[in-house]
């Protein structure tokens with residue numbers, strides 16, 4: 001038996017007036033998702049615990065059966081492994097954005113989506129000023145997303161850092177890292193000093209001068225946030241006795257997969273955007289199933305369409321995922337298989353940000369009789385045989401053979 005888990009990031013949504021009060025999932029032409037629902041069983045999965053902030057870090061942990069309250073330790077440690085950064089048990093990893101400060105306030109969390117190449121030069125300058133190998137280490141990542149590792153700092157929960165995407169228009173001074181416990185005062189001061197000092201280093205950097213000359217936002221401040229220690233997750237193999245692989249363009253998802261002991265598969269042309277290589281991901285999934293029992297395929301595009309609040313684009317990403325990825329897998333696989341389709345969380349067009357409602361899921365497997373649900377969407381799944389589940393239920397149901 002082979003197991004396939006497909007997540008369309010942020011696919012779930014609210015009814016949209018322009019779609020005749022249908023959700024994008026209800027409006028989309030997605031015969032393969034509907035076949036999974038019609039042949040299998042459906043339900044709702046609560047992926048965001050009440051005390052957690054809705055986002056893919058929390059939700060992907062939940063989907064894979066890891067309680068986010070225990071294992072979701074922060075964006076920093078969850079993303080770091082996919083950049084090859086090794087963390088010891090007492091190290092803290094921060095996500096370190098390159099951001100834009102204007103008139104003393106945070107104006108853009110991504111420095112106008114600065115490119116990887118430009119940001120690498122800026123991080124190199126920061127590294128030169130602050131890097132002390134074995135203590136303070138900076139690592140360049142993708143676009144505006146970089147890393148700051150503090151070796152032998154093990155109280156990240158005692159420093160309050162504000163995610164820059166939640167602080168747009170807010171004065172930098174109001175949202176600087178702040179110690180909330182006595183063990184972290186010195187480290188919080190260090191973070192504030194480095195943020196402060198980065199202003200001077202980045203202001204006159206040739207990359208920023210060139211960006212400003214072409215009317216682009218400068219990357220003029222570093223912003224550490226999402227700090228935490230690496231989670232000690234039991235692997236999927238140790239929990240379920242199966243070999244697994246993950247296919248995603250997103251560092252966060254690959255990082256969680258790597259802690260879970262999954263094989264990390266990189267697909268050429270997998271971008272995390274609308275132009276992603278759907279067929280390439282499908283083919284990679286089929287290939288991965290030759291040596292793995294479970295393959296987890298993650299597609300970021302619907303989430304991005306939700307963030308830019310484009311309902312037509314969201315419908316298209318769902319249709320592309322259905323036809324070019326799901327259909328391609330389902331039409332080509334020759335062995336008996338179980339397959340699950342779901343979003344990780346909703347990213348409603350109405351708000352353009354993540355929300356916490358339970359998500360619809362459908363699982364088709366030889367060991368499940370159909371429950372009468374005919375389509376895969378938020379409304380139909382409510383009538384499914386599984387009703388509302390949480391924790392590791394989804395993965396246990398999928399693997400229940």
Ligand SMILES: [Zn+2]
Nearest residue numbers: 010303347354
């Ligand atoms: Zn998102």
